[in-house]
Amino acid sequence: MKHILSKGLLIVSLFFVVNGCEEKDLYNRKQEDKEITALKKEIENIANQHTCENAGEWKFTAIGSKACGGPTGYIAYAVKIDEAEFLEKVALYTEKQKAYNVKWDVASDCMFVMPPKGIECVDGKPKFVY
Template sequence: MNIFKKISVPLFIVIIFTIISCKKDNFFSKSKERDEMELKLLMSDIQKMSDQISCDNAADWRIVPIGSKACGGYSSFIAYSSKIDTLLFLQKVEQYTKKEQAFNEKWKLYSDCALVLAPKRVECVDGKPKLVYQ
């Protein structure tokens, strides 16, 4: 019986640490998934705001950088109409950019370091804004 106690205590400790480490990994992966979902929902909200106005006159549209590449700089650009609540829209864009930067740092992500060029203007194509880079 004494040998059984000597074996069972270390075995019990190993089992407990295994369970804790599995739960810890699962917690962190769910946390990352939660962070990704939060970013996706915010981007969806931003896109809905941009899409709520039909693009009929390109002069009514503006361009703003959005997101954060892990290597630095913006990840892309988005067009928005001057006819929407631009203050709210730009606040959401800024919030998204900061959250993506924090996400990249938190999860130690990396990206290419290519510079994302800014579009030159917006054109209206079939009622939707199109970013023109030339």
């Protein structure tokens, strides 16, 4: 009888341990997601700090990482910013998203995102030309 009770307690304990791990994993995933989202918002704020009046003063770069490879998109930025620092943040974001996708087994649509051919200024904002 003690043996059966011991096994029962073990099973119940394992249930709570596994359940606790799942909650901790969910918390960790949410925290990582918040950090990545905050970094992207910071990148977007840097990219959007200048008005687009001359498309020749703008560039773009790939950003993000799809689960099956390739960027999630492209981001335009003015050459007036600290380009090296900006591209470093974009690379950090891309690496963090790639690691997140692997760690949490994220799935994506695997569609290739075509790079734009250029940029034009529309109402003070950069718009991609395809």
